[in-house]
Amino acid sequence: MTFQDQIRTALSNVGRRKLRSALASLGVVVGTLTIVIMVSLAAGVRQQINRQFAAIGLDRLTVNPSGGGRRGGFGPPGFDPFGTASRGKIITAQDLTRWKQLPGVIQIIPEVNLPGYVGLELKWNGTNQAVRLGGAEPMRGIFFQAPPEAVAGSLKLPESGGIALSQGVAKAFGISSNDFAGVIGQSVETILRTSRGERQSYFLRVQGISQERSRNIEVSIADRIAMKNWWFNSTNTLEHEGYDSVTIRAADVTRATTLTAQLRHEGFQVQSLEIFVEAANRIVTVITVMFTLIGGIALLVATIGIANTMVMAIYERTREIGVLKAMGASSGEIRRMFMLEAGFIGLIGGVIGLLLGWLAGLGLNQVIPIYLRYRELPVRGNFFVVTLALAVGVIVFATFIGLVAGFLPAQRAAKLDPLQALRHE
């Protein structure tokens, strides 16, 4: 008997007792439905968690050069007249180029900072205002806070010659928010001043105005380096010190976690909140496993239903089995025929359960946002996500359950003595 014929026979045998096959597969439907709903909910929740975490900055990580005590010189240990830490492993321009190629990296923002006590002024229209160079605090705009948004122009600065102002700075110069657009493209003088009175000017073009109310400016990276060189009276602080910090934006929270581990392995100090992500993912995993177990138990119970149906079917068809054996069917063929029959009951139950679970998820995905809007919760997106792996896995598992359930009854059918089977009434 060819395998094709065995499948055809098994299918027609499933079809000949439709009600009974349907009832037998009902258990599988319930089990599969449970698994699909629970696991797709878990997948949806995982996506939600990742999205929420990304919104509060968990998709970003800050790379710092690895430290190595303080630069020696004079004064008590740990004191450094310049207030800069000596560095074990510095972040070079080559590192930046290399990181840009890493999978999952979507943005790299290098930072070069001036010491906090550096006097910085902005001169514009004849007035001077003291400002701070933004980005001096490594956590700014990194965690729990979305990056500042532009109220005029763009906050993306060119490699050199660009400046962005906070609206606090603009207001200090007496510019009302209506006139912000007029400021874009104008040149301002940024003055660096030492306590001994030395000063150095940089003329930079305004690119944008941010929503921030503090008096901050952002300056193109090349100009920052120039400022730092001037301050430390050096020509190549970048070569000696590298970048002060680099913020990397990853494609998603999971990528951020991987990148963190990789860059730490390379010897950099990396700050990220991957612990939170890991904990949340662990919780979701535990919940997923629990839910899957519940569905799995339902499926195990379903095996009893299928096995019972198969035992009944074999009892009823004992005489047919005898006839088939007399016609030259082997024990293996009889066994495969009944196992396939049980497998199909599992498969059909699995497909129906998957479809029902998928439809239920689609429906709930429509209903939940309505509720969330009503409660004014800022959560968007789907809560039930049926992945391909889930769909395939659950159908394979349901079929497997059917085969397992059919094994012992089929074995019994295969071992029937043809003579006794033929005498069966």
Added chain:
Amino acid sequence: MNDALIHASKLTRRYQMGKAVVAALSGVEFTVLAGEFTALVGPSGSGKSTLLNLIGGLDRPSGGEIHVNGLSLGTANELELVRYRRERVGFVFQSFNLLPMLNARENVEAPLMLAEIPPRARRERATALLESVGLAPRMLHKPNELSGGEKQRVAIARALANRPLLLLADEPTGNLDSKTGGAVLDLLCGLHEAQGLTMIMVTHDPEIAARASRIIHLRDGTIQHIETTRTAKKIP
């Protein structure tokens, strides 16, 4: 075709009935030639059905040996026995034993499916067989829509599907009235004569047995005597 198709020597079959051991057959010896029509007769419990089942490879001897077409059925392995039943033997039962969910043609196709004949060839062969037993118009009917005689014709067509060497019939007219029974018997005898089919039939009807070329009389598990009629060939 004067060769011995079946040869049984000291053939014994014992059954365990509770604590007692019952000998259904003890020390049976006989030979059947190819192309012969042999009748097994005897009262119930004489062992004639047991003998037929041993010849058909549905049962195994407890002692002695039976050779059919060169195969020793007592020592053959399971696979050889399955192939033997599928390719060499056709069974016709008293109670027809058609597969109830299949129509007449599908019933005839079943042994062809087991023999892995492709579907189209299967259908053609089954149709031809049903035509030859006069059932072409009833081909797509299920067994419960057929009369007893029609069912037995389907069963005969099914038994012949894989062109067996040996047709085994266990009281094939036992469940039929005398008229249809006679027609079925005519059909079987016609096949035997037209195709040179070796046929062994269990019966307790002396009239039916009289149409055979050789009659084996059984009683209490032993052969009482073997009667040859005019048509019988001489056993070498």
